[in-house]
Amino acid sequence: MKTFYKLKFIYPLLASFIIVSCGGVPEEKAELQGEENVFSVEEVLEMVAKENDVTRTLYTKAIVGKGKLQGMKFDEDWRKDKVEAGPLPALFLRGVATSIKRGPVPLGLYLGSDHPVNAANKFEGKQAELFEEIKQNQEPQFFYDDSQQLHTAMFADLASAGACVSCHNDHPQTTKSDWKLGDVMGATTWQYPKDSLTYKETIAVLNSYAKGTVDIYMEYLDEIEHFKESEKPEIGNKWPQDGKYLPTAEVFLDSVKKLSSYETMKHLVSLNKK
């Protein structure tokens, strides 16, 4: 028993030694240690917003605009079973945003306006205030959203195609019917939790947007597959400007990359000059 009392201080020390020698759970941040943050969140959001501009313009002009001329339909209720149509550009963007949220990159993307077709998309508060400035100068606006603790950027969403103007002016729910080409119809809002990003994180943001584009476009092609009454366009290498055709997701994404890669690459290689 005396020995027990002599050694009683040894047991806690032994227990502590066992716990410490076991090592803790590896820190996730350790994976990123050694990687320098090379882009500010503003730079990255500008890059991805530029990609979005190109993608949306291509979809609106080459798919929706030309597709309508071929008799293809695009509808806000495109997901409903009885509606045999593709997503309108605003819903195409919503689909991209949904896909991004399903992935691991903490990027948020939203579309709003002061005269939205759907009243639920009307800007309020800080966004409404900044949107007034965007309408004046078309310059991006940045702020920190305290409530969500997210870095936030807003970019002008322009009426870049005749289809934007005619659909919004003629929509039964529209609150403004004198839109014209070039108008600031709304703004995209982007959010990200960090103030600066590593090269890898930047690429992940750009890739998540590209994946979102493919995902929603694939959903559209999948809907076409289930058309019962409407004539199905042929899906391949051709575009609606050539007839009742639609490009595959790969062909669509290739075209986006061709149109946007120069601007994005300029930003990415500018690292060497920093």
Add this chain to the structure above:
Amino acid sequence: MFSISPLRTRQVIGGIIGLVVGALVFVLLSLESNEEYVSVGPMNTGHEELSCFACHADAKGNLIQQVQSNTSHAFGFREEGVDFGTQDVTANNCLECHDRPNDRHPIYRFSEPRFSDAIKNIDATTCVTCHSEHHGERVTLGKIDYCMNCHQDLSVESDPLDISHKDLIAQEKWETCIQCHDFHGNHRYEVPTQMKDTFSLKLISNYLKGGKDPYGMDKKYTALSQEEWLNKK
């Protein structure tokens, strides 16, 4: 070294019995067949067949590592603590089975700044605000007037309803919204155009508590079963 004083024999026997009983209880409660005794309450509607691990995944590392990491964190030697025992359950766990492209109110949308006032009243950025688990119900939110937080300015052009949406809103009849519309928009059914044809509040209330679905069983997407979820992983 471990010789026992005759005066402490009963204490030692009691201690050993305690250890054996404790170990036995631990082992028995760890068995999958006894999960219901560990659960803090009955599973919500549709989740009756789920095992604990479907939501409560083991935390990273073993228990000793978790103790060390959290002790280090408490003394400032580590930036972040770690989950102890099991990982925190988040909305991502729900979405692994319930994520649907046609969701008209996906939780991510409410992270946008313009909803900051609305989410002070109802935190729609997470599923558990309305679907708190272990209550044996479908929707655990007390009131059904939640549409008022975002749709005060709604007006429907060529309103198909016999009493206009604008009038219903002016009269603050917010409970009527879900008498026609299912919140997540996954049901295939004809939305009523006359108030007399809408689902009664009794039916709705019963549904929210876990009863029969008044919107019908025809849905565009069905949630994954545990088996389907496991196969997907």
